[in-house]
Amino acid sequence: DQRHLDRMSLRNPRHLYTRNCDKCGKEIQTTYAPERPEIVYCEECYNKEVY
Secondary structure, X not given: OHHHHHHHHOOOOOOXXXXXXXXXXXXXXXXXXXXXXXXXXXXXXXXXXXX
16 A cells, blocks of 8 residues: 555665675575674575575
8 A cells, every 4th residue: 555655665775785605615695794793604504594
């Protein structure tokens, strides 16, 4: 509905950053900026870690 579209127009646009997986080093796209301290994994390494 229009209220939702109005709210979404006020949000900051999402930006994708290129980073390397912290486990295997593979280049990935993520919403976490390179200067952020979070550990980021590629999908394959994440699945190995979680499952």
